[in-house]
Amino acid sequence: MENTKNPFIKLSKVETVETAPGVQRRILGYGEELMTVSVIFAAGSDGGGLHSHPHVQSSVITSGKFEVTVGGKKEILSAGDGFYVESGVKHGVKCLENGEIIDNFNPVRKDFL
Numbered sequence: 001m002e003n004t005k006n007p008f009i010k011l012s013k014v015e016t017v018e019t020a021p022g023v024q025r026r027i028l029g030y031g032e033e034l035m036t037v038s039v040i041f042a043a044g045s046d047g048g049g050l051h052s053h054p055h056v057q058s059s060v061i062t063s064g065k066f067e068v069t070v071g072g073k074k075e076i077l078s079a080g081d082g083f084y085v086e087s088g089v090k091h092g093v094k095c096l097e098n099g100e101i102i103d104n105f106n107p108v109r110k111d112f113l
Contacts, residue, residue, distance in 0.1 A: 016040075020048055022095070027112060028102075035108040041066070041095035050092040055105040057085040064099010068092075 014026045022045030026038040039047065041064065050069060060082040068077050070084075070091045077083065079099070085091045093101065 021045060023047065025112070030108045030113075033107050035105045035112070037103045037105070037109070037112065039101045039103060041093070041099055041101070043095055043098050046094045047092055050090045052088050052090045053109075054087050055107060055109055056087050057091075057103055057105055059083050059085075059101050059103045062100045062102055064095060065097040066099060066101070067094040067096060 009029050011026070011028075014028060016024050016026050019025050019039075022042035024040040026040075028036040028038055030036070041047075043064075061077050061079055063079050065076065065078045068075055068083050068091070071089045075083075076096070083091075
């Protein structure tokens with residue numbers, strides 16, 4: 001996806017990338033300071049295990065059910081729930097029921113481009 005000044009995103013034109021078995025990522029939009037990403041999970045998949053990155057992350061579950069770990073604490077989250085991750089904090093998700101998470105990152109995740 002090319003970073004353009006077009007303020008509109010058409011899902012039919014967004015590239016889907018498989019990042020792990022049962023996990024697909026779609027970059028919905030980004031600029032220098034903010035990135036929005038849709039991640040689709042199949043039940044039993046995870047986001048690559050516990051990890052950390054220098055980006056601040058705010059996420060919302062749009063469908064499904066997930067076991068979410070942030071900084072050593074675990075919660076079961078469903079559609080409408082969300083979580084926040086400070087820079088450098090270990091976190092991860094395990095998908096319990098097929099679902100989607102919308103992630104927002106600051107600054108942009110250049111490693112995703």
